[in-house]
Amino acid sequence: MHNQWRRFIDGESVESEVTPSIYRSWQRSLEYRVDHTLISNQDILSTSRLRERREAQESLIRAGKPVLPYIFSLLGNANYTVLLGDKDGYIIEAMGDAPFMSKAQKVNLSPGASWREEIRGTNAIGTSLQDNNPISVYGWEHFIQDNHFLACWAAPIQNSEGSPLGILDISGEASQDREKILGIAMMGASMIQQNLRLLELEKQLKFYQEGAKLASSLLQQGFISIDHNGIITYINALGAALLGRKQEDIIGGLAGDIFSSPKGWMLSEHSLDLRIKDGGGKGISSHLKRVVNEEGESLGAVGTLQITQESPSHTQWVGHSLPTQQILERASKVAAAHSSVLIHGESGTGKEIIARIIHQLSPRREGPFVALNCASLSPTLIESELFGYVEGAFTGARRGGKPGKFELADKGSIFLDEIGDMPLSVQVALLRVLQEKEVSRIGDTKTKKINVRVITATHKDLNALVEKEQFRLDLYYRLKVVTLELPPLRERSEDIKDLVPHFIRKACQSFGGPIFGIDEEVYSYLLAHTWPGNVRELENCIESMIALADSPVLTVANLPDEYKQNLAKPEPAAETLLNQQAKQTILYALTQTRGKISPAAKMLGIGRNTLYRKIKELDIKF
Numbered sequence: 001m002h003n004q005w006r007r008f009i010d011g012e013s014v015e016s017e018v019t020p021s022i023y024r025s026w027q028r029s030l031e032y033r034v035d036h037t038l039i040s041n042q043d044i045l046s047t048s049r050l051r052e053r054r055e056a057q058e059s060l061i062r063a064g065k066p067v068l069p070y071i072f073s074l075l076g077n078a079n080y081t082v083l084l085g086d087k088d089g090y091i092i093e094a095m096g097d098a099p100f101m102s103k104a105q106k107v108n109l110s111p112g113a114s115w116r117e118e119i120r121g122t123n124a125i126g127t128s129l130q131d132n133n134p135i136s137v138y139g140w141e142h143f144i145q146d147n148h149f150l151a152c153w154a155a156p157i158q159n160s161e162g163s164p165l166g167i168l169d170i171s172g173e174a175s176q177d178r179e180k181i182l183g184i185a186m187m188g189a190s191m192i193q194q195n196l197r198l199l200e201l202e203k204q205l206k207f208y209q210e211g212a213k214l215a216s217s218l219l220q221q222g223f224i225s226i227d228h229n230g231i232i233t234y235i236n237a238l239g240a241a242l243l244g245r246k247q248e249d250i251i252g253g254l255a256g257d258i259f260s261s262p263k264g265w266m267l268s269e270h271s272l273d274l275r276i277k278d279g280g281g282k283g284i285s286s287h288l289k290r291v292v293n294e295e296g297e298s299l300g301a302v303g304t305l306q307i308t309q310e311s312p313s314h315t316q317w318v319g320h321s322l323p324t325q326q327i328l329e330r331a332s333k334v335a336a337a338h339s340s341v342l343i344h345g346e347s348g349t350g351k352e353i354i355a356r357i358i359h360q361l362s363p364r365r366e367g368p369f370v371a372l373n374c375a376s377l378s379p380t381l382i383e384s385e386l387f388g389y390v391e392g393a394f395t396g397a398r399r400g401g402k403p404g405k406f407e408l409a410d411k412g413s414i415f416l417d418e419i420g421d422m423p424l425s426v427q428v429a430l431l432r433v434l435q436e437k438e439v440s441r442i443g444d445t446k447t448k449k450i451n452v453r454v455i456t457a458t459h460k461d462l463n464a465l466v467e468k469e470q471f472r473l474d475l476y477y478r479l480k481v482v483t484l485e486l487p488p489l490r491e492r493s494e495d496i497k498d499l500v501p502h503f504i505r506k507a508c509q510s511f512g513g514p515i516f517g518i519d520e521e522v523y524s525y526l527l528a529h530t531w532p533g534n535v536r537e538l539e540n541c542i543e544s545m546i547a548l549a550d551s552p553v554l555t556v557a558n559l560p561d562e563y564k565q566n567l568a569k570p571e572p573a574a575e576t577l578l579n580q581q582a583k584q585t586i587l588y589a590l591t592q593t594r595g596k597i598s599p600a601a602k603m604l605g606i607g608r609n610t611l612y613r614k615i616k617e618l619d620i621k622f
């Protein structure tokens with residue numbers, strides 16, 4: 001049996017009787033001065049050095065470890081050990097039949113030992129790595145005599161250039177299926193190679209994904225990416241804020257739920273502008289570019305989200321609440337008639353906007369809309385503003401005279417704000433104009449016919465003023481032919497959710513900077529406030545937050561102090577038994593999936609977003 005090996009050791013020529021690769025290896029073993037009578041204890045790593053080597057080969061272990069049991073099962077789970085070695089021939093993983101493994105350990109065929117040819121002479125691991133080829137080494141083909149009880153098969157694990165990265169070895173007792181087992185070793189090595197490539201791709205993908213996230217977080221614009229199935233794979237914080245939703249609620253959702261043309265992002269154009277569905281962020285548009293592979297196949301789309309560049313108009317009434325709907329309905333009815341309108345509401349509730357809307361909706365929309373605030377003006381000034389004057393009417397009168405607001409508003413509407421502050425003397429003159437439908441400038445004897453609709457507004461109780469004789473009853477009746485009551489903002493706080501993004505846009509556009517987003521949490525504070533200054537106060541609050549903010553997303557930290565006091569943070573709910581159980585179940589799923597959300601959600605039979613929400617709600621740390 002040992003003839004050829006014995007004869008080689010004795011110095012005879014046996015070249016023609018031995019496989020060439022084995023013969024070459026025997027010769028190398030002689031050159032390395034390997035002692036064929038001795039099991040070497042050289043190059044065996046201590047536990048800590050083995051740990052270091054394993055850490056350095058983390059990818060190889062991740063790729064190889066799952067393959068070992070599979071290979072072992074193909075061998076019928078008997079009398080074999082399956083070994084994973086690194087490119088230096090060190091065994092870093094082993095699994096197999098326990099009795100055989102303990103026999104193998106006696107010759108150091110176990111983790112920590114290097115099986116390089118230089119130390120152990122001809123053997124499957126060392127020789128396969130040396131030749132960079134699969135090989136089987138049977139019994140006396142091993143250079144060291146004590147290894148002659150072994151039959152080994154090994155195949156190198158190579159990188160894409162074909163250089164060895166490691167080795168897969170099967171060792172056992174001699175088998176009839178010499179070729180078949182070598183085939184299994186080769187298959188194992190190729191499975192590990194594929195796993196390594198997948199890990200590499202995963203790393204690259206992670207790099208691109210994380211890189212894109214990082215890049216998009218540096219953008220002063222919303223950023224969104226959508227895969228070829230129409231699933232939103234990412235949206236940056238600003239993008240989510242523009243849509244008024246949370247990042248985690250959007251990611252994983254359907255693009256069709258956000259864009260107004262559900263399949264628009266799939267069209268063949270290279271880039272396209274899409275509008276966002278109403279309710280998902282009003283006045284926001286998206287500019288998307290298709291991402292294609294080398295074959296021109298669509299992989300998805302990436303793009304930006306931004307505020308549609310149209311300046312907020314003075315007659316845009318923002319809000320969706322029921323009271324708002326009722327106001328607008330009434331305003332449109334009122335608009336059709338010619339009657340005078342009296343708008344009543346606390347300061348800052350939007351009385352002027354409603355007046356403008358009434359004008360816009362009326363048949364006079366082509367005519368002028370002229371406004372005058374009566375509160376801050378002296379009686380003489382109000383009079384000259386309202387009725388105008390001729391040259392020389394009083395000291396300081398302009399040369400050529402000046403037309404009054406009534407004249408200017410001819411064929412249109414005049415809006416008299418704070419009518420409750422109008423001095424009694426002017427009230428008389430106003431009443432005359434309303435009755436006679438003509439004005440004469442101060443200092444003039446001529447009159448001029450005018451056709452003007454009068455819209456007035458006040459935050460005061462005119463009835464009470466009439467009783468106190470500070471307001472003329474006859475004028476009051478003339479003005480309040482139709483009345484419109486604007487409820488304070490606290491009675492329609494639902495509008496806040498619409499007004500805030502509107503004011504953000506308005507302020508950002510007037511500052512000429514990027515459009516800001518807002519953290520959802522801010523709303524809980526805004527909704528808890530009673531807004532004595534109504535919409536104007538809200539507008540000022542947002543404007544000051546933007547002016548002082550140093551990042552483009554407004555957070556609670558940016559809120560002026562007076563708005564922070566209203567909301568006492570809710571006490572954390574006592575942990576119920578039910579919550580504890582839910583927490584444990586979720587934690588279990590997360591440990592099973594090594595913290596991966598999607599598979600954990602699948603395991604629990606719930607959606608990704610629900611799982612995210614639960615993790616947050618139950619404060620699960622993993």
Ligand SMILES: Nc1ncnc2c1ncn2[C@@H]1O[C@H](COP(=O)(O)OP(=O)(O)OP(=O)(O)O)[C@@H](O)[C@H]1O
Pocket residue numbers: 316317318319345346347348349350351352353354417457459499502535536539
């Ligand atoms: N529904 C609304 N949508 C958009 N902006 C609004 C709305 N309501 C009020 N505003 C804004 O709030 C501010 C105050 O509104 P407005 O001047 O119309 O209130 P007002 O009731 O006339 O106030 P005051 O009684 O103090 O004159 C304005 O800048 C206006 O643009």
